[in-house]
Amino acid sequence: MCLAVPAKLVTCDGTNGVADLHGNRVEVSTLLVPGVKQGDWVLVHAGFAIQKLEEDEAQETFALLGDMAKAAGKEAAASVAAERGFSATTRPDTRKGGSK
Amino acid sequence: MKTAAINSQASTAMSAALSPQESIARLRAAAARLGRHANFMEVCGTHTVSVFRSGLHSLMPDNVTLLSGPGCPVCVTSQGDIDQLVELALRKDVTLCTYGDMIRVTGATGSLEGARGQGADVRVLYSALDAVKIAIAEPRRQVVFAAVGFETTTPATAAAILEADRLFLGNFTALTSHKVIMPAMRALLEGGSSTGKLINVDGFLCPGHVAVILGAAAFRPVVENYGKACVIAGFEPEQIAAAMALLVEMVADGKPVLANAYPQAVSEEGNTVAWGLVQKVFEPCPSYWRGLGVLPDSGLGLRAPYTRYDARIRFELGTPGNREPAGCRCGDVITGRATPAECRLFGNVCTPIRAIGPCMVSSEGTCQAWFKYQRVSKEGKP
Numbered sequence: 001m002c003l004a005v006p007a008k009l010v011t012c013d014g015t016n017g018v019a020d021l022h023g024n025r026v027e028v029s030t031l032l033v034p035g036v037k038q039g040d041w042v043l044v045h046a047g048f049a050i051q052k053l054e055e056d057e058a059q060e061t062f063a064l065l066g067d068m069a070k071a072a073g074k075e076a077a078a079s080v081a082a083e084r085g086f087s088a089t090t091r092p093d094t095r096k097g098g099s100k
Numbered sequence: 101m102k103t104a105a106i107n108s109q110a111s112t113a114m115s116a117a118l119s120p121q122e123s124i125a126r127l128r129a130a131a132a133r134l135g136r137h138a139n140f141m142e143v144c145g146t147h148t149v150s151v152f153r154s155g156l157h158s159l160m161p162d163n164v165t166l167l168s169g170p171g172c173p174v175c176v177t178s179q180g181d182i183d184q185l186v187e188l189a190l191r192k193d194v195t196l197c198t199y200g201d202m203i204r205v206t207g208a209t210g211s212l213e214g215a216r217g218q219g220a221d222v223r224v225l226y227s228a229l230d231a232v233k234i235a236i237a238e239p240r241r242q243v244v245f246a247a248v249g250f251e252t253t254t255p256a257t258a259a260a261i262l263e264a265d266r267l268f269l270g271n272f273t274a275l276t277s278h279k280v281i282m283p284a285m286r287a288l289l290e291g292g293s294s295t296g297k298l299i300n301v302d303g304f305l306c307p308g309h310v311a312v313i314l315g316a317a318a319f320r321p322v323v324e325n326y327g328k329a330c331v332i333a334g335f336e337p338e339q340i341a342a343a344m345a346l347l348v349e350m351v352a353d354g355k356p357v358l359a360n361a362y363p364q365a366v367s368e369e370g371n372t373v374a375w376g377l378v379q380k381v382f383e384p385c386p387s388y389w390r391g392l393g394v395l396p397d398s399g400l401g402l403r404a405p406y407t408r409y410d411a412r413i414r415f416e417l418g419t420p421g422n423r424e425p426a427g428c429r430c431g432d433v434i435t436g437r438a439t440p441a442e443c444r445l446f447g448n449v450c451t452p453i454r455a456i457g458p459c460m461v462s463s464e465g466t467c468q469a470w471f472k473y474q475r476v477s478k479e480g481k482p
Contacts, residue, residue: 001252
């Protein structure tokens with residue numbers, strides 16, 4: 001139940017925000033993270049932003065995840081797949097997130 | 101790539117930017133140094149699912165086991181709470197709003213899904229604030245919000261109740277079964293109130309999104325009072341692998357500390373605004389946990405003046421009972437005392453399609469994860 005995903009605030013009016021969640025626009029309340037503004041990255045849980053994320057940190061995670069996704073697509077990463085874990089089970093398009 | 105400097109004073113930020121291969125290599129190297137078996141436990145349903153789905157269990161060295169603890173809110177919610185939800189849903193004047201996780205869980209009198217089949221007005225929500233919106237839009241309905249979840253979810257309930265209070269809504273209530281994780285971790289380490297048997301763990305994979313709200317510091321007592329290693333972890337398989345490597349290294353080195361392997365989101369003090377709202381609306385109360393019994397101060401009940409939004413008071417429901425399905429071992433499973441394979445119902449009469457225990461109903465439940473991902477080996481080890 002404690003799912004939360006990073007998303008970028010597209011608009012923010014008072015405590016009513018709209019976040020871009022992998023291309024979907026979802027309404028989020030920013031009540032719990034005062035001071036966030038349009039363009040900020042936040043962690044969204046059950047309709048609430050629960051934490052502001054620093055963009056470079058968010059990007060750092062995404063960069064890592066991107067590398068993973070690329071590696072997963074290459075034959076060279078067969079060793080990853082052979083480890084029976086990561087690449088075979090996760091699609092690249094769902095990888096950009098803190099948690100699913 | 102950042103490297104972690106660990107010390108026992110501060111929860112040390114550690115970049116999770118290890119590649120999975122590096123993490124697994126470090127995990128195996130540390131496990132080889134252990135010279136014994138080590139058990140670790142995660143206490144978050146989202147961790148449970150991520151670990152099973154990614155196959156991390158199969159990458160663990162033979163002498164390292166990651167157990168699933170009482171981290172799925174649906175699984176620890178008492179049968180009595182579910183019965184009360186169904187009872188309310190079946191009232192003609194009630195619209196019952198719930199997160200999707202709860203809808204299929206069966207109490208003594210059926211599930212919310214079953215109630216809906218009998219004509220009850222049960223609606224699945226994404227946000228607690230949607231329940232308030234329904235109460236505004238439909239003033240002749242009594243809107244009841246099924247408030248479940250751990251610290252990550254509770255601030256949303258607090259915000260919904262404060263919003264209802266601001267609008268003087270007379271037709272909004274919440275049936276609260278919110279819980280806090282620390283008393284459960286303590287009970288596991290001290291034997292719990294319903295059983296004297298201790299589980300033997302060397303450390304905890306601490307729940308990242310609970311830590312977002314509570315702060316990393318909240319887990320320090322587990323290290324200081326019980327000498328267990330604690331690593332706060334994110335939810336991607338590579339983040340969990342890195343955290344596991346760190347945990348095993350700490351135990352192999354004999355230096356259990358608190359480390360924050362999810363610094364992108366978790367600060368030392370947590371989200372004080374969110375937890376402030378929770379403290380404004382809720383106060384600690386005893387709460388019944390499946391498998392652990394009643395634990396003092398492990399639940400959150402509405403405090404005055406917000407008790408007028410308590411569905412138990414408005415509908416005079418009384419204290420929920422706690423009857424559990426016969427033969428079901430969910431209580432042992434979520435406390436690490438039994439694996440699903442050791443339950444006689446598992447996979448026979450209890451399957452995701454016709455689930456008997458909540459650990460099989462919930463998509464975050466250990467039994468459903470075992471069933472779905474076929475985690476069965478000769479040793480019964482995940």
